[in-house]
Amino acid sequence: DQQVKQNSPSLSVQEGRISILNCDYTNSMFDYFLWYKKYPAEGPTFLISISSIKDKNEDGRFTVFLNKSAKHLSLHIVPSQPGDSAVYFCAASGVGSARQLTFGSGTQLTVLP
Amino acid sequence: DVKVTQSSRYLVKRTGEKVFLECVQDMDHENMFWYRQDPGLGLRLIYFSYDVKMKEKGDIPEGYSVSREKKERFSLILESASTNQTSMYLCASSRGQGEFGFGPGTRLTVT
Numbered sequence: 001d002q003q004v005k006q007n008s009p010s011l012s013v014q015e016g017r018i019s020i021l022n023c024d025y026t027n028s029m030f031d032y033f034l035w036y037k038k039y040p041a042e043g044p045t046f047l048i049s050i051s052s053i054k055d056k057n058e059d060g061r062f063t064v065f066l067n068k069s070a071k072h073l074s075l076h077i078v079p080s081q082p083g084d085s086a087v088y089f090c091a092a093s094g095v096g097s098a099r100q101l102t103f104g105s106g107t108q109l110t111v112l113p
Numbered sequence: 114d115v116k117v118t119q120s121s122r123y124l125v126k127r128t129g130e131k132v133f134l135e136c137v138q139d140m141d142h143e144n145m146f147w148y149r150q151d152p153g154l155g156l157r158l159i160y161f162s163y164d165v166k167m168k169e170k171g172d173i174p175e176g177y178s179v180s181r182e183k184k185e186r187f188s189l190i191l192e193s194a195s196t197n198q199t200s201m202y203l204c205a206s207s208r209g210q211g212e213f214g215f216g217p218g219t220r221l222t223v224t
Contacts, residue, residue, distance in 0.1 A: 009153065034212060043117070043203055043215030044156070089155060099144045099163050100171070101205075101213055105155035 003027045004092050006104035014112050019077040021107050023090030026071065030094035034101065035064060035075050038087045047088075048075070080111045116140065117216035119204055125222045132191040134219050136204030142214075144207045145187035146171075147179065149200040150218070156203065162187055194223045 005024045013019045021035075031052040036044035050057040050064045050073065057064050063076045077084055090104040120135035138145065144163050148156040148171075158171030160179040168179050176198060180188045187206075191198055199222050205213040 004155075006155075036213075036215075041122075041218070041220070043205075043217045044213075045215070046212045049212060091156075099207070099209075100146070100158060100161060102158075103148075103156040105153055 001026075002105070003030075004090055004102050004104040006088075006090055006107050008107050009105070010108040010110070012110045012112060013080045015082055016079045019075075019080045019084065019109055019111065021075040021077075021088050021090075021109065023073050023075075023104055024071060025073075025092050027092070027094065027102075028071070030092040030102075032093050033064070033066060033073050034091045034093075035062075036089045036091060036103075037084075038089060038106070044089060077109075080109075082111045082113050085109055085111050117204055117206055117214050119202075119216040119219050121219050122217060123220050123222075125224065126191075126194050127224055128195060130191075130194050130223075132194050132221065132223075134189040134191075134202055134204075134221070136187045136189070136216055137185055138187075138204075138206040138214070139185065140206065140208070140214065141184065142206035142208045143184070144209075145181065146205045146207075146213070147177075147187065147189045148203045148205065149173070150203055151200050159189065194221075196223050199223045 034049040035047040038044040087106045091101040116139045146161040147159040162181040204216040
């Protein structure tokens with residue numbers, strides 16, 4: 001049973017527009033959430049994170065929003081650039097599993113020039 | 114920056130062979146992990162270790178074992194490789210509940 005779900009396997013966006021990637025989780029013990037970006041033939045790289053005590057965290061063009069009541073988080077990229085084209089993984093950790101990250105299945109983002 | 118290295122980028126092995134995947138990190142992290150990445154399934158945790166000589170099963174440990182004799186090194190072992198173990202294998206390390214640093218991955222093909 002997937003505890004972290006990314007229901008959109010792919011997303012295409014025009015350069016300069018906003019990209020919104022979504023993630024849902026089922027485990028209410030999760031209290032720390034991260035987004036990773038992965039290019040082909042490379043390991044994932046950390047992008048941005050958010051603790052459950054916050055509902056928003058921003059870093060340059062990247063903003064993560066957390067809705068605890070809905071068990072939903074989203075990553076906004078504004079403006080989107082062709083170099084953002086990659087697979088984006090949502091991940092979560094929490095009480096009782098603090099050393100592990102549980103990942104979603106990923107969303108392939110394509111930014112069209 | 115966390116530096117995690119993996120011994121091979123690409124490996125081709127035959128069914129039934131014993132396969133060793135090595136991972137080394139240089140940040141003195143106590144936690145190390147092995148994941149596999151498959152299309153549509155994301156990253157799935159195979160094994161992890163939070164200290165030397167300690168290991169814990171992840172979500173899909175069957176067919177794998179691990180070894181952690183030194184803090185900086187975490188090895189994944191396929192005792193008898195099978196075709197369904199063809200995958201991208203990713204090693205990661207972390208300190209506490211902090212962000213993970215990942216290695217570049219090993220693309221393993223079992224024929």
